Amino acid sequence: MKLGRFIVDSHVHAQRFAAGKAFKEKIGKDTDKASYTDLAGTMALLEPYDNSARLLYDMDIYSVDMCVLLPAFGMTNELNAELVERHPERFVAVCSAVETAQKAGRGEAPWTAEAAAAECDELLSSGKFVGLGEGFPADAGNRSTLGQVERLEQIRPTMEVAQKHGVPVRMHTGVIMGYPLTHHFWPETLNPMWATDLAVEYPDVPIILEHGGLQGWWSERLVEEALCVAAANDNVFLETGLWWSDLYKKALMDPNIGAEKLLWGCDWGASIPFHAQYDSHPPAYAVQVRKQKLVRHQIDVWGWSLKQLWRLDIVQDDLNLILGGNAARLYQLPVPHKRLFRPAYNAPQEPPVADDDDSIAPQCC
Ligand SMILES: [Zn+2]
Numbered sequence: 527m528k529l530g531r532f533i534v535d536s537h538v539h540a541q542r543f544a545a546g547k548a549f550k551e552k553i554g555k556d557t558d559k560a561s562y563t564d565l566a567g568t569m570a571l572l573e574p575y576d577n578s579a580r581l582l583y584d585m586d587i588y589s590v591d592m593c594v595l596l597p598a599f600g601m602t603n604e605l606n607a608e609l610v611e612r613h614p615e616r617f618v619a620v621c622s623a624v625e626t627a628q629k630a631g632r633g634e635a636p637w638t639a640e641a642a643a644a645e646c647d648e649l650l651s652s653g654k655f656v657g658l659g660e661g662f663p664a665d666a667g668n669r670s671t672l673g674q675v676e677r678l679e680q681i682r683p684t685m686e687v688a689q690k691h692g693v694p695v696r697m698h699t700g701v702i703m704g705y706p707l708t709h710h711f712w713p714e715t716l717n718p719m720w721a722t723d724l725a726v727e728y729p730d731v732p733i734i735l736e737h738g739g740l741q742g743w744w745s746e747r748l749v750e751e752a753l754c755v756a757a758a759n760d761n762v763f764l765e766t767g768l769w770w771s772d773l774y775k776k777a778l779m780d781p782n783i784g785a786e787k788l789l790w791g792c793d794w795g796a797s798i799p800f801h802a803q804y805d806s807h808p809p810a811y812a813v814q815v816r817k818q819k820l821v822r823h824q825i826d827v828w829g830w831s832l833k834q835l836w837r838l839d840i841v842q843d844d845l846n847l848i849l850g851g852n853a854a855r856l857y858q859l860p861v862p863h864k865r866l867f868r869p870a871y872n873a874p875q876e877p878p879v880a881d882d883d884d885s886i887a888p889q890c891c
Pocket residue numbers: 537539596598660793796
């Protein structure tokens with residue numbers, strides 16, 4: 527049985543790297559010998575290719591109606607825009623300042639927050655993108671520690687652009703263990719509470735905390751921070767695809783969070799491996815294990831994630847918000863009919879629909 531009416535994965539990478547040849551050329555190692563640190567150091571230089579055939583296959587298998595495509599290190603906005611053009615009923619894309627990062631990486635122009643925001647502005651003006659992400663633009667070449675004040679100053683120009691275009695932003699939260707995510711690049715990923723000031727300063731900009739504080743690990747420490755920001759700010763949402771069942775329960779029980787704040791998004795395509803510890807809690811969770819080799823097959827994250835939701839035994843209208851209703855409202859995704867989702871106080875704008883039925887649902891037989 528399909529788990530919800532309209533299922534949207536709000537965090538998908540449809541691009542993949544052909545790493546074998548590039549690894550040999552750039553670091554003199556083949557993929558079997560390369561570590562996660564090697565991968566992190568070369569990712570921005572690797573050539574991405576279109577992985578949508580595998581993605582569409584998984585969408586059919588798991589009845590996922592639509593995906594929000596994200597660029598990330600080395601993955602381009604252009605390829606995502608092309609995929610949206612080819613499959614408008616299956617994909618939308620968010621964008622980020624990839625060109626600014628690449629120019630800085632090649633030494634052609636220094637990275638600045640203003641240049642990154644200007645690139646985001648131009649991309650959103652094209653009408654091809656529905657929001658900003660993955661994460662906020664950052665300087666991959668920076669090697670000094672960024673404090674909260676400096677980093678929020680870097681983020682504000684991007685928030686202004688999102689406000690101007692009326693689109694959601696995404697802040698990366700959590701760590702995955704294989705890649706060294708640092709205070710040089712995305713300090714906010716280690717400090718989800720930093721979203722608080724942005725949420726108050728830009729109350730009309732929806733802020734989605736990617737991974738809901740848990741990119742990959744067993745600890746709930748950063749999830750707790752993410753829950754705190756979401757509970758205290760109407761415009762903060764939590765992405766939940768890598769959460770295990772109990773984490774959903776915590777958010778659903780909180781009267782200031784609830785289903786209205788949760789978006790299913792699994793980082794499909796990032797191919798994060800799962801670690802099993804069946805006698806412990808959680809029995810399995812996403813994480814990169816540094817002493818293990820890089821993963822070469824396409825990890826099946828949807829099967830695991832949908833099982834976490836299946837176990838919840840909650841009201842279906844709540845599940846429908848988590849699985850797609852909230853994403854449809856925030857990203858204005860086309861849905862088959864009006865009134866498919868319970869109204870939400872924090873996302874008043876309804877998604878566009880194919881029909882114009884404005885009748886009131888019958889209240890009795
Ligand atoms: Zn991602």
